[in-house]
Amino acid sequence: MAYAMHGGIQYEYIDAMRAARGADVTDMAPSASLVLTLPENKRVLVRVGDRVLRGQVVAEADGILLHTPEAGFVSETSDAVRIECDGTDETAATVVKTNKRLQDCTREEIIEKLRICGVADSDGSSMADRLESADGASVLIAECIDDIAAASSPASIVNGMKILMFALGVRQGVIVCGDDIIDAAKKLSDICAKSKLIKVATVRAKYPQADKKRLAYAVTGRRAANEFVVSAQTCAAVYDAFVTGMPQTRRIVSVTKGKISKNIRAAIGTSFAELLKFAGIEVGGGGDIVEGGLLCGHSVSPGDSVGKTTRSLAVLASDNVYVRRGADVCIRCGRCVSACPEKLLPNYIVSYIRDGKEHAALSRGALDCDGCGVCSYVCPGGVPIADIITGFAKNHAREAGSEAQNERDKS
Amino acid sequence: MNAIKADGAPFIKSPETVRAMMADVVTAMIPAAVWAVWRFGAKALLLMALSVSTSVLCEGVFEFIAKKRVTVGDLSAVVTGLLIAFGLPVEAPWYVPVFASVFAIIIVKCAFGGLGANVFNPALAGVVFVRLCFRSRLPYSSALTALAVGKLPEYSVYDAAVGMTDGAIGEVSAMLLTVGGLYLIVRSVIDWRVPVLFVGTVAALSVLFPQNAAYILYELFSGSLFLGAVFMATDPTTTPVTGVGRCVFAVGAGALTYVMRRFGGDLDGVAYAILAMNMLSGTIDRIAAPRSMRSGTGTEAAK
Numbered sequence: 201m202a203y204a205m206h207g208g209i210q211y212e213y214i215d216a217m218r219a220a221r222g223a224d225v226t227d228m229a230p231s232a233s234l235v236l237t238l239p240e241n242k243r244v245l246v247r248v249g250d251r252v253l254r255g256q257v258v259a260e261a262d263g264i265l266l267h268t269p270e271a272g273f274v275s276e277t278s279d280a281v282r283i284e285c286d287g288t289d290e291t292a293a294t295v296v297k298t299n300k301r302l303q304d305c306t307r308e309e310i311i312e313k314l315r316i317c318g319v320a321d322s323d324g325s326s327m328a329d330r331l332e333s334a335d336g337a338s339v340l341i342a343e344c345i346d347d348i349a350a351a352s353s354p355a356s357i358v359n360g361m362k363i364l365m366f367a368l369g370v371r372q373g374v375i376v377c378g379d380d381i382i383d384a385a386k387k388l389s390d391i392c393a394k395s396k397l398i399k400v401a402t403v404r405a406k407y408p409q410a411d412k413k414r415l416a417y418a419v420t421g422r423r424a425a426n427e428f429v430v431s432a433q434t435c436a437a438v439y440d441a442f443v444t445g446m447p448q449t450r451r452i453v454s455v456t457k458g459k460i461s462k463n464i465r466a467a468i469g470t471s472f473a474e475l476l477k478f479a480g481i482e483v484g485g486g487g488d489i490v491e492g493g494l495l496c497g498h499s500v501s502p503g504d505s506v507g508k509t510t511r512s513l514a515v516l517a518s519d520n521v522y523v524r525r526g527a528d529v530c531i532r533c534g535r536c537v538s539a540c541p542e543k544l545l546p547n548y549i550v551s552y553i554r555d556g557k558e559h560a561a562l563s564r565g566a567l568d569c570d571g572c573g574v575c576s577y578v579c580p581g582g583v584p585i586a587d588i589i590t591g592f593a594k595n596h597a598r599e600a601g602s603e604a605q606n607e608r609d610k611s
Numbered sequence: 612m613n614a615i616k617a618d619g620a621p622f623i624k625s626p627e628t629v630r631a632m633m634a635d636v637v638t639a640m641i642p643a644a645v646w647a648v649w650r651f652g653a654k655a656l657l658l659m660a661l662s663v664s665t666s667v668l669c670e671g672v673f674e675f676i677a678k679k680r681v682t683v684g685d686l687s688a689v690v691t692g693l694l695i696a697f698g699l700p701v702e703a704p705w706y707v708p709v710f711a712s713v714f715a716i717i718i719v720k721c722a723f724g725g726l727g728a729n730v731f732n733p734a735l736a737g738v739v740f741v742r743l744c745f746r747s748r749l750p751y752s753s754a755l756t757a758l759a760v761g762k763l764p765e766y767s768v769y770d771a772a773v774g775m776t777d778g779a780i781g782e783v784s785a786m787l788l789t790v791g792g793l794y795l796i797v798r799s800v801i802d803w804r805v806p807v808l809f810v811g812t813v814a815a816l817s818v819l820f821p822q823n824a825a826y827i828l829y830e831l832f833s834g835s836l837f838l839g840a841v842f843m844a845t846d847p848t849t850t851p852v853t854g855v856g857r858c859v860f861a862v863g864a865g866a867l868t869y870v871m872r873r874f875g876g877d878l879d880g881v882a883y884a885i886l887a888m889n890m891l892s893g894t895i896d897r898i899a900a901p902r903s904m905r906s907g908t909g910t911e912a913a914k
Contacts, residue, residue: 494622514622522624529682531629531727534802534852543901547852564900573621580627581727587619 202376202418207539208406209495209574211346211380225452225463228478230270234469235505236281238266244281250274252283255447256292257318264326264508265318267292269449269467280505283469296445302366307331310367310442317441319448320508322431327438330428331367337428340365340373341419344384344432345403345410346454353436354387360435361398363442368428373398374419375432378405407495408572414541433511451506455479457515466506472513473502481515488516495573496586527582536575536585542568546575546585553592567593629726632847633686635800639791640693640842646787647780651701655780658699658708663692665712673721687726691715694734697781697838698882699741702750710744711737731889732849735839735882742882753778754833755878758826764833771832778833785837792841801845802854805861809840812865822873834879836868843882849889856892856899864888 236258238244243260246252252268258281259266268283271290276282298305298313315328322343342361361373375392377385379402389400403409403418412429420427437448452465455476462479472491476483483489483502490497491504494514536546544565552561566589575585647655670688674681695711715737723729742749754764754771766776774784782788795801813836817827830836840861844850850860864884871880 490620490622494620496620497622498619516622522622527629529629529685529725529727531632531687531847532850532852533632533847534857535627537852537901538854545852545896545900548896548900576621577623578625578627580625580629580632582624582628584619586621 202401202403203421205414207541211405228464228466230467231474234283236469244277246274253290253292255295267447307367317447319437319441324509339427340370341415341427341429342375342432342435343410343415344375345378356436356439357432358391360439375400377402380405451510454512457481458517469505471505490514529581535578539574539578550588629685633690635798636690639794642787642790643781646784651780654701659696662695662708662712665709666692666716669716691734695737698738698779707741711741714740732846739882754829768828782835782838785832788837788841802857805845806840808861809844809865812862813869816869835881839881843885851892851895853899856895859895860888
């Protein structure tokens, strides 16, 4: 059994969160045109008019290789690589199956394979880089709190964990499941029963239990940081990359609107508009689609597309959108204190920030805030607490960065 | 510094608002208010009407003149007004609730920055203020009066608990105040530990160091102990924000109440005990702060 987290919000209180849980996964056929969004730090490897094959590398973005999910022609390469799919089934020659058994592979071979396949972690960092720099991890934790991947491919998750554990030299793996996806947890434990190294633990399904720090605490009961935490969906991607050689070109995205929810496996590059259309969810006016959770996500436009870290899309129904009405007063009720999973005193940090007492805010742990947004959600006074604290932390990081730069310039 | 985005997370919010919380507090006071009118007559209703209207008016006028957002809609001034009336005897002349409300709202609440920024509980401070100013016009007698001269009151403990006694109009029925408290606990407006520990501490000290064993239950059910424990010591603004801090606050207020009742110059120490603890709320929060889950990276960065 796992250690319970402090604070948070129970999923059953929030329609959109509750709906997204435990639903089946539907495959979506790739749309006619896919848009692979590129970050600023990029290197495009194809030109307009090029013909590309399924699984072929088209760009390197933030140190991760980006592949085309389908064969077709490149029609744009400026801010994004746009591919007009031609419906053929031609796969790139670089996509090769691994015929070796895991035991016969070296750590380097596994890392190289993941690098070639562009497997990204849930935060967008390169899995290969993380494995390379991981040092002294004692346990691998796979997050399956609200990961619907479990419902579809539990075997891939467990096998992916085995590959990661092998590469890390870790002898213990724990899959942490929410206690409201019992069927998925059951399937996972049935598969794990054969292996003695991987266990399934269930925790009370709460937001933000899926956070890495929360998971590490759930498994170890400590704050220590020698755990290697990945999402279950990433584990499955690792397995696919290792066995089939197919790069990471699909994501399972949970799409919700109010009490309606669909889990869809879509090609990376699928536009949100198409994804929502496939899910049968109507979009109202502009700017009311949220990626990454209703409490800490951000608005996206229908023209944006699925990326390697996309995991959830929520369309806000007009009757439950929160609009700030100007009320912004702390009455010191302490709701944020009891809800903060990091055990901070959010109300004090906010008042220090607003009074310009930077030192006091920092000594109260302002930088430990993960921006989960639970405090802002519960605040009866309508104070955008998480916004203020994460904004302060960002400013602080920027200032600290420029100070360090000045120091370097001087010397 | 104030990096507030015009639009952004959270995209949904709990239905909880300050207004809803205060509306719950008013609801919780209704049983005791009805009892006050039934027991003390229409004069009790007049006192409540005077203090509530003065409080709301003062807050609105102050904020209008100070060019601030007018916040009377959050109902906190209504709560303050009702609590002021609850703390007055029925004999109070009409100007007493008015003075108490003006002092509570203008001096204790608004001058400190309004809701959330005041150090002292406005209602308590207002009542103590008029008690000091108009003592001769505010006759007070309750079971505590009899006990103070070493006599048992004329009524039974049962009567004292139900509220068939004398005292300030809102404090007499420990039973109905408890009903209000249970409602607030069920609605998660207040932390159940505060009233339980407050009354519990007074009870424990009374049992450990009894003045007279026959007095103990009278002492608990008389005076403003239940009113203070349910409605004053649970005021969000003037009490600590952490669970541990609130427990410390409640135990401290209970202990001070016992000491003041036993050795103090006034009959009832509840109001002074809570006001004294109000001053310590910030300090208690600093000391009783929970440790961050991470090993203090923030602290290091601050060096």
